[in-house]
Amino acid sequence: MIHLLRQFDPTTPPPETGGGVEQWTPRCSSSCFASTGRSLVAFLVDTLGLSSDHTCLIPAYVPEGVVQPLRMSGIRVDFYRVDHRLFADPERLSRQVEKDPSVRLVVLIHPFGFEQPVRPIRDMLSGRGIAILEDCAQALLSRTEDGTTLGQEGDFSLFSLNKFLPVPDGAVLQSHCRGTSVDCGQLARGPEGWRESILAYEEHLRLNHALLTSTSPDRRLLEETGEAYERYYSFVNRELGLSAPSDVTLDRLRRLAPGAMAEARRRNCALLYAGLKQTTFRFVYPQWDDRTVPMAVPVRVRPEERERIADRLFERNILLSTLVDKWNFIPPGRESAFPAESEFMASHLLVPVNEFLSSEEMEYMVATMNQI
Ligand SMILES: Cc1ncc(COP(=O)(O)O)c(C=O)c1O
Structure with missing residues (x-):
């Protein structure tokens, strides 16, 4: 399934140039x-x-x-x-x-x-x-x-x-402010429960990989990966003291090649921007240039059609996400003071351009979106 959920494929060989x-x-x-x-x-x-x-x-x-x-x-x-x-x-x-x-x-x-x-x-x-x-x-x-x-x-x-x-x-x-240092030195490990939260996120990444390689729509896998993600966030939301990044992260940072990731995302963006007919979907950012390496590309659809469109794409093994849950902080009763925010939340879909999607997958997604 095509999606934008980060995933780690343990079989990927380490690149020649590490990140850090x-x-x-x-x-x-x-x-x-x-x-x-x-x-x-x-x-x-x-x-x-x-x-x-x-x-x-x-x-x-x-x-x-x-x-x-x-x-x-x-x-x-x-x-x-x-x-x-x-x-x-x-x-x-x-x-x-x-x-x-x-x-x-x-x-x-x-x-x-x-x-x-x-x-x-x-x-x-x-x-x-x-x-x-x-x-x-x-x-x-x-x-x-x-x-x-x-x-x-x-x-x-x-x-x-x-x-x-x-x-x-x-x-x-x-x-960048010489007068204010944010140097925190070497931090200690997180408090009790921290290791479990890291393991929960690792489980989320593993399930995302399983979802990516699944050849048919699988709502159960999607729910499971969401649950693992929630386990991580329920911990980190409570623990707001500084702690050191995990060893898993430090090790993986050395094995990732951000330059190659960015290049693959740029290629995927170029395919999306060149191929998507702007009838059902309209780009939130009509211009894209290759300095921009998006987390995902937001598009707008008619709010009343969003669910139906997302469901039809899901049946074709394409998951377009939304970012509303945990993002809507419009003060209750003041929705009319924030019209652009409300409109965005009701109408957007996020199109994946992640580095783990091949050109063929991007082309399949764009062609399918054009037929919706
Ligand atoms: C735009 C943005 N800023 C800050 C944060 C907080 O980062 P973290 O999840 O590492 O606490 C998030 C997390 O969702 C985010 O999306």
Whole structure:
């Protein structure tokens, strides 16, 4: 089955050139390599000395892994509106920070790996004592115009490895702000239950591989892999203290070749963008260029048709996912204040372009989508 769930194939031979985490820490003045992105969000709030007197602005379409640590660390959380591309609007954001002098931190997400313009927002916030955290969790392999990783414009940047790589954990926080070090040194292992959570994620990766190689739609496998994933997250959501990345991740990072992964994703993106007729599906990002290496490519369909389309594709062994569960933080009753977010949640489907999909599989998927 074609899908976007990370999977690890233990039979893959190690590449000649290993990865290592160093490639995601260029140009920064300090960094911290920990087990989860959420623990690093909590760590950043703590490092900046932020409390209930201060506010962090985040989008309302945002992962639990950002909201939860902010709320638990005691800082006030407020939401800014995004546009139809899920990007912040600098003018609107400017009015919001003018009205609220307690704002100290703004989180900007590069959605699905598509680069959100950070510079206009940085210029607008300059001199106001407000830091920017660039959330690059979905943009691990995307590049800026000068060829470096995203995340170099803000004061801080966050990467979470298991959104892209077949590893159970691992996340990096970088500081570009000379005045604030996020160096956390060598971290200790996680607390009780941590090893089991890593094993649960490994089970998730194994089941994803079984799903990938299954030649007929298998809802049972899909449920099982979802359960393993939940076991991992129920642990990491409770444990927001910093701990070291697992040995499995450290070992696998040396065996993965991110350059080759990015190249295969680019090829798959090129096939999708060249082949998909924009009738039933419309790209959320109409332009794609090869600096962008997406986690998945979001498309819009008519909300009332989404379930039927997804079911018909599932019968043809293609799984298009949605990202709503654990991402919908629109304050209840304020849906009309966040129209683009609500519309996106109701209409999107995520098209996989993962490196483990061959050109033939991509072509089959595109042709099938064109016939729906
Ligand atoms: C965009 C984004 N940022 C941050 C996080 C948190 O990262 P982690 O899962 O490593 O805690 C997530 C997790 O879902 C995410 O999707």
